[in-house]
Amino acid sequence: MDNMNLTLKIWRQKNAQDKGKMTDYNVTGISEHMSFLEMMDVLNEQLINSGDEPVAFDHDCREGICGSCSMFINGEAHGPVKGTTTCQLHMRSFSDGDTIYIEPFRAKAFPVIKDLIVDRSAFDRIQHAGGYISINTSGNTQDANATPIPKENADLAMDAAMCIGCGACVATCKNSSAMLFVGAKVSQYALLPQGQVESKMRAQNMVAQMDAEGFGNCTNTGACMVECPKGIDLSNIARLNRELLSGSLT
């Protein structure tokens, strides 16, 4: 279909202080091959040409890897297609005449900055609290092949490391919990010999920061995994819990 007409209901909010509201727009001539953000480009071009302010939204790579894009589309983080970010969503997932609701990722820890842009710096601060292995850049570390790592663990670590820090898990969770995000990082390092040394402390520090930022508790609903564009598995939360538990026992 090369000529879809759509009604968009979009959250507009001038700044953090503004109350914000949903506003209606129409776009025409949308091709099914467009990405969702290209459809938003069409809308913005239309707004600019009529002297209005375009809709602000975060995006950069437009290929599903930077984690910038973050729209809540028809009640789902990153929209209706599983395993995709907003920028990878294509208009072939919609039909002519559809009404689409577009809102920011909402959570207490993700305040809105403008329109669809939210402040996710809380995620960075969680990483500052422990998202690293404490080694310096000397160039004199041991040879990369000195410690073989079972392929299975390396692969699991890689699966966990694929998290793009988008925040869909938080936006989806009824408690706004960040456990999947934290679990992914803690798991990546816990699965590798290099990261095991500090593993328990890391888990504790990152969770403490998560709590301090105002993210909620995990009640094992699993919605996060369903909406996660990178398929980060719930077992990462279990691994995080194991690290926490063993950490508090010793």
Next chain:
Amino acid sequence: MATLDGKIPAGPIKDKWTLYKDMVDLVNPANKRNIDIIVVGTGLAGGSAAATLAEQGYNVKAFCYQDSPRRAHSIAAQGGINAAKNYQGDGDSVHRLFYDTVKGGDYRSREANVHRLAEVSTNIIDQCVAQGVPFARDYGGLLDNRSFGGVLVSRTFYAKGQTGQQLLLGAYSAMNRQIARGKIQMFNRHEMLDLVIIDGKARGIIARNLVTGEIERHSAHAVVLGTGGYGNVFFLSTNAMGSNVTAAWKTHRRGAYFANPCFTQIHPTCIPRSGDYQSKLTLMSESLRNDGRIWVPARLEDVEAIRSGRLKPTAIAEEHRDYYLERRYPAFGNLVPRDVASRAAKERCDAGFGVNATGEAVYLDFAAAIVRYGEEQATIKGEKDATDVRIKELGKSVVEAKYGNLFDMYKQITADNPYETPMMIYPAVHYTMGGLWVDYNLMTTVQGCYAIGEANFSEHGANRLGASALMQGLADGYFVLPYTIGGYLSKDIRTGKISTDSPEFAEAEANVKQKLESLVNNKGTKSVDYYHKKLGNIMWNKCGMSRNEQGLMEAMTEIAELRDDFYKNVSVPGGAYELNQELEKAGRVADFLELGELFAKDALDRNESCGGHFREESVEVGGPQDGEALRDDENYAYVSAWEFTGKPSDAVLHKEQLEFNDIELKQRSYK
């Protein structure tokens, strides 16, 4: 005409870097605490530099325009990172990596820099593994490798199809540790809009807080730019939407020479464009050429039948397929370097063999690889009587393990299934070898201002080999700059804090504000994207995969005219001192409109074909190399470094003559 001093240390090439490190002045730890360094950009280059400098004890202020360092464009790199580890025992060595890179760059890079890069490449892998980067491993638990174009060994380390992501998250984690220690002050959502020079030395930047729109002054003893490449001058490229030349261009305007702007890499395997609304192009990693075979139909009637939907590519018999890379370059086949592969695709499409509606696509086919892997698996599993269907099934799972995420990405974008039908690909702008001129210390022609990663004119000459940008970014940031900058800063230990309360800062700030205000007050009729797309069109048509004198001269005029029109008629809604994404774009496009003209001027000056720069006037005629690019070492074995004098068209050329003592200048043959 002035000549440039690359400050290449004396001694045999093998020993230059070691001797340099032994002799370079160091700053004692107590003094480092009194020295501030600004690092603009937190991709692989900037991120690794910021972390390492902070570890060493300097006070680092780091800047990026995204909301987190983790989102820098480096995150999108797919295929891998090179290192001369020789883990595969296939004859790799520092020398071979050095040689491949110089040859791959078509002999337009500085030998000493490239050798240093090859030397530190092995440390990078050690460092990243220690940081917890989950590189791919084999069943023995050791690191796995793959091959990339232009080389005959397997030296590329990878983490699925997300190598850049994993390396960047490694650098980000190293930064986080220093942020937590208070040694890095991180300024997210900040854009550098000018460089401040005091008494001939870079002493700070003017940055715009992208959330509040506020203009801020930041001072330091040195400024490092790791701000990435300028491929978006073409509008459509594989770069992130925000990738820009602004920081480098403003620095150029302040006195830093811009080197080889016309050296651009057009990557052969990208998803073809689908319509005018297209906002960016998506790369399909070069690693796919390890297993994918590139072809077009050999007969024009098949091309027509495919375009009209009457024929499926899978129905074309082997003898009616033209595997043109294997045909033209039997030695390297599908793994020829990028520039060669791109031109060959263009040649076939120009001759009418393009396989999609626009006539700009060729096939990348995995059918043979699926069968080959399937048979191998059947043997391993002892399934002697495996049916064709079973073999395909086994083969598909191998291909999925290797490239699954790339195949998924392709499917999402095109709605085609590459396990069943060949991918369609076409070249797209991908990487810029040109950039700020730097000496061996990575310092620009502005004292105390350094450029690292894709932002400098780099070690890649006229063409970059696959998996070498990540290597260079991390080499610069982790292992080179932290040494070289010490030599400079050791003379600054008594300077004390740099005040931002100086006429130089005031002038730069006023200059930035005036520009921003004039953009928002312009109240024209056309959007920023309108101009960006127009510029992209001129660039692609006249400064793209093949260039000629007339086209380049036209490009210069057309770009200058477009720039005038932009300043008269651009419309930027919203205010200057608030979050305003259109204003951000407008500033970047304004700089692209200047760079584009210099780009064309540089391409015009270089009347030879080398690497990604193909001049129609300079081709081989007759003989086995008929039609291939013709380099002219006698007249053009230099780096073009341009000095800004007011208008891009008036830029003054300075030449750094390249000397090849350790590698013989040869015709670059992949036949």
